[in-house]
Amino acid sequence: MVRTETGGEGSDRDHVQSLERGLALLLAFDAEHPDPTLAELAQLTGYSRPAVRRFLITLERLGYVTAHGGRWSLTPRVLLIGQHYTESHALIAVAQPHLLAIAEQTGESSSLAVLDGGEVAYVARVPVRRIMSINVQVGTRVPAHATSMGRVLLAWAPADVVDDVLTRYPPRALTSQTTTDPVALRDALHEVRAQGYAVVSGELEPGLLSGAVPVRDRSGTVVAALASSTSSGRASEQVMRLETVPLLLRAADRISTELGFRSPVRRSTAYEGFY
Structure with a gap:
């Protein structure tokens, strides 16, 4: 169950599926798949290629992923997430x-x-x-x-x-x-x-x-x-x-x-x- 802004448990309608999918896409990058193609990411996540493409473009604009020769990789910006955890x-x-x-x-x-x-x-x-x-x-x-x-x-x-x-x-x-x-x-x-x-x-x-x-x-x-x-x-x-x-x-x-x-x-x- 997800949490609302007030800290209580939210209902299904509070669940933001696009955010969940974006995070799942980031987690698909690992030691075995450091620079996957769009097709590989679609297979790893189970999402459609058009959906993966939209998430990648959004994450690229935010600076979390970068494209090179048809492949994608994480950028150092993702380390900020862990840094915020550590600092908080x-x-x-x-x-x-x-x-x-x-x-x-x-x-x-x-x-x-x-x-x-x-x-x-x-x-x-x-x-x-x-x-x-x-x-x-x-x-x-x-x-x-x-x-x-x-x-x-x-x-x-x-x-x-x-x-x-x-x-x-x-x-x-x-x-x-x-x-x-x-x-x-x-x-x-x-x-x-x-x-x-x-x-x-x-x-x-x-x-x-x-x-x-x-x-x-x-x-x-x-x-x-x-x-x-x-x-x-x-x-x-x-x-x-x-x-x-x-x-x-x-x-x-x-x-x-x-x-x-x-x-x-x-x-x-x-x-x-x-x-």
């Missing part, structure tokens, strides 16, 4: 120095992600080593069910959100270790919420080990997951739980505090020396 979310600015500190102290990559449908989207990241076969950067999306960040975000999400995600995006096997049974996944989410963090090994891709903790806003709502990732060849799950997770918890507390959250119960100081 205090969370990212607040988290950045903490991500850097985590990366410096662990020697591993640190990330901040939010839930978007059945995926987690990276909104901030400090890379150290390339430990994943996919190219992880800000904007990268990965399945929520197979990641520590996704487990954290789902663990504190409302029940209806979890139900919707598991229904619309059934867990699929990405490796031989991926949890795909919905009941087992729900049990894992309960465990994450009970212990306050998630550690996932080898479920997104073989050898990838990651830990994540929740970040809260002023109201106490979990708005992001803070994570550190490494290779199972460089660290064990025990090391992740005993050393890295306490560091993440401390950093998440600081980020949440800077966002205005005041915890009624202070965490144990057992891990304060890590950060």
